[in-house]
Amino acid sequence: MAHDQNHGLLIIGASQSGVALAGSLRALGYEDPITLLGDEDHRPYQRPALSKDFLQDKVDKEKLIFRARQYWEDHGIRLVQGERIERIEKNPDGSGTARSSTGAEFPFDRLALTVGARARRLDLEGTELDGVLYLRNADDALGLKARMPSAERLVVIGGGFIGLEAAASAHAMGKQVTVLEVGPRLIGRAVGEETSRFFLEAHRAAGIDVRLGVQLSRVVGADGHVTGVELGDGTVVPADIVLVGIGVVPNTELAETMGLVCENGIRVDEYALASDGHTVAIGDCANMPNPTPGAPADERLRLESVNNAVEHAKVAAYSLTGRREEYRSVPWFWSNQGAHKLQIAGLSVGHDRTVVRRDGTDGKLCVLYYRDGRLIAADCVNSGVDFLDVKAALTKGLTVPAEDATDTDRRLKEMAVADAPEPLPSTPRS
Numbered sequence: 001m002a003h004d005q006n007h008g009l010l011i012i013g014a015s016q017s018g019v020a021l022a023g024s025l026r027a028l029g030y031e032d033p034i035t036l037l038g039d040e041d042h043r044p045y046q047r048p049a050l051s052k053d054f055l056q057d058k059v060d061k062e063k064l065i066f067r068a069r070q071y072w073e074d075h076g077i078r079l080v081q082g083e084r085i086e087r088i089e090k091n092p093d094g095s096g097t098a099r100s101s102t103g104a105e106f107p108f109d110r111l112a113l114t115v116g117a118r119a120r121r122l123d124l125e126g127t128e129l130d131g132v133l134y135l136r137n138a139d140d141a142l143g144l145k146a147r148m149p150s151a152e153r154l155v156v157i158g159g160g161f162i163g164l165e166a167a168a169s170a171h172a173m174g175k176q177v178t179v180l181e182v183g184p185r186l187i188g189r190a191v192g193e194e195t196s197r198f199f200l201e202a203h204r205a206a207g208i209d210v211r212l213g214v215q216l217s218r219v220v221g222a223d224g225h226v227t228g229v230e231l232g233d234g235t236v237v238p239a240d241i242v243l244v245g246i247g248v249v250p251n252t253e254l255a256e257t258m259g260l261v262c263e264n265g266i267r268v269d270e271y272a273l274a275s276d277g278h279t280v281a282i283g284d285c286a287n288m289p290n291p292t293p294g295a296p297a298d299e300r301l302r303l304e305s306v307n308n309a310v311e312h313a314k315v316a317a318y319s320l321t322g323r324r325e326e327y328r329s330v331p332w333f334w335s336n337q338g339a340h341k342l343q344i345a346g347l348s349v350g351h352d353r354t355v356v357r358r359d360g361t362d363g364k365l366c367v368l369y370y371r372d373g374r375l376i377a378a379d380c381v382n383s384g385v386d387f388l389d390v391k392a393a394l395t396k397g398l399t400v401p402a403e404d405a406t407d408t409d410r411r412l413k414e415m416a417v418a419d420a421p422e423p424l425p426s427t428p429r430s
Contacts, residue, residue, distance in 0.1 A: 006032055009320065010098060010108035012085050012254065014038025016047065016306055017283030018114035019066050020313035026075045028321050034077045035106060037098075039084040042138050043069075048306060050141040051165040052336055055148070056173060061138070080106075088258050094278025110320055113255060113266060113274070113281040114313075117248035117304065122157060126219030131226035132242045135162055144243065151240035152176060155229050157216065159186040161335045163245030164199065168338035171208050178209040178237050180229060185212060189247075190333070192348060194356050194367045195379040202340055202363075250285045250302060263287060265302040270326040272316035280316040283309040291327040292347055292376070293397055301347070305333045330394040332387075339363070343387040346377030346394050357386065359408035366390075368405050375399040389413040 009025070011018045014036050022036050038044065045064040053059045072079045083100040088111070090096035098106040119134040121127070133144050144166075154170045156163045159181030171177045179186075185196040186203075203210050215232025219242055228236040252262040261267040261275035265287030272280045272288070290299040291311075303312075311329045318325040333344040340363065351369035358365055366386040369377040375394065380387035389412035393400060398416040405412065 005107075007095070007107045007109050008033030009035070009110045009112060010106050011036045011112040011114055012098065013114035013116055013283075013285075014040070014044040014079070014081070015114045015116045015283055015309070016066075017116075017309035017313050018112070019044045020310045021112055021114060021280075021282065021316055022075075022077050024314050024317035025320060026077070028317055030317070030321055032109070035080060035108070036072075036077055037080040037083055037085065037106065039082065040137060040139070041082045043067075043079070043081065045138055046306075047137070050138065051135055051162050052169055054141055055145055055166065055169045057145075061142075064138075085254060088254060090258055090276070090279075094276070111279045112316065112320070113279060113285060114283050115251040115254060115285045117250045117284040119244070120247045120249050122216075122244045122246060124216055124218055126221060126226070127244070129219055129221040129226040129242075130224055131221075131240065132219055132244065134244050135166055136248070144241070147241055148173060148175070153238050153240050154178070155180060155237050155239035155242045156245060157229065157242060158245035158247070159183070159188075159210065159212070160245055160247060161187065161190065163243070164203065164337050165335060166243055166245065167203065167208055168206070171206060172338065176209075178239075179203070179211065180214045180216065180231075180237065181210070181212050182214055182216065183212070186210070187335075190344065191342070191379045192351075192354055192367055192369065194354065195342070195365065195381065198365050198381055199337065199340070199342075202338070206338055248284065248304065250287075252285065255279075255281065255285075267300075270315075271319045271324055272312060272327065273319055280319055282312040282316045286312065288312070288327065290347070291329045292331065293328055293394070294374075295347075296350075299349075301349075303331055305331065307332050330391055332391055341382055341384075343380045343384065344377065345380070345387055345391040346375075348377040348379075351376060353402060355402050355405045357406055357408060357412075368400065368402070370402055373399075373402070375402075386412055389416070392416075 044066045085098045086101050087099045095109045119136040153176045156167045156179045167177045167179050186199050217230040220228050226242050228238045230236045250265040255266040266281035267287050268281050270289050272282050274281050284304045287302050315327040335342045348369040351371050353370040355368040364383050365381040366383045367379040378390040393416040400415045404415045
């Protein structure tokens with residue numbers, strides 16, 4: 001490149017995917033300078049524990065830090081904290097300069113966007129009251145944690161992963177917890193009806209007040225502080241804290257100012273390259289082709305998981321070092337909610353059949369999802385063996401015949417068969 005100086009790679013976003021990308025590049029022998037830039041004042045940290053062990057004081061914040069300072073020094077990675085990039089000037093060859101809100105400039109030869117997503121805001125009267133909180137980053141978690149000792153009643157708006165994890169954590173801390181979900185079931189976007197029902201019954205049995213299909217009218221308060229949530233029928237659910245967990249919005253603003261194509265995230269190809277052919281975008285902020293082997297060719301999605309952040313980073317690292325490795329991986333997710341561990345292998349989108357596998361053990365469930373007779377995903381609750389078996393089968397392009405899957409005397413891996421000589425061709429769904 002025609003630069004007097006080698007500026008190397010600028011990674012904007014000290015997220016799980018940003019950290020993974022920096023590490024993957026060094027592991028591949030990438031020798032150019034790497035700058036990992038974050039807008040928080042914290043060193044890069046892990047997010048999953050924020051709604052669980054960290055909130056309950058089972059781990060301290062140092063345990064959440066990804067790497068010791070020595071790691072960054074040893075690997076020649078410059079870590080920048082507390083800088084928010086507001087503008088990027090880019091050249092046709094992919095190089096350019098990023099400018100932060102403080103006026104600092106960060107020149108680069110290549111750019112990676114690992115900017116993640118932010119908590120979706122609740123558009124409701126009263127959400128500006130003190131005590132209405134969100135849980136997405138470390139500062140959110142520290143704020144919630146600081147208020148917990150003096151709070152008796154917690155209302156969680158949203159019955160997704162974050163809301164239910166935090167609800168279970170607060171309940172374990174002796175709080176009176178109410179979950180308000182406007183939809184007809186819990187975790188509706190991520191799991192099927194059987195799994196939703198399992199968690200509804202489990203949380204209610206534990207003593208959490210879960211209400212489905214509610215209408216939210218407004219958040220009410222006194223002296224500027226939240227006191228409850230008023231529902232459509234006029235009843236008020238009292239609250240000392242209202243925690244909103246209604247999903248996330250991908251951070252695409254920077255990419256949009258650069259002219260990159262964005263639609264529910266920054267659009268990238270199977271090599272993690274954005275529409276300019278130079279910038280890579282990975283993790284929660286990226287809209288990518290479905291990486292599942294055999295998925296329809298035109299199917300695109302955005303994945304919010306640690307596993308995706310790490311695997312997508314490897315693909316981007318190859319792209320940045322001049323190799324082309326398509327992103328092909330079986331997505332998997334987990335959620336710990338109180339005493340129950342949910343593990344999901346694959347993506348159930350487009351399924352046309354479910355098979356429920358239960359051995360009569362209380363608190364254990366495996367729901368298998370099929371499309372066109374082929375196993376595509378499974379929700380496994382307190383059933384780690386089934387999860388591992390399904391994940392392995394999907395990775396190898398195998399299926400488990402639906403008529404056999406209910407036999408709990410046999411492991412799923414014993415029934416796994418190849419239903420085609422190779423993974424199904426990528427054909428659009430009718």
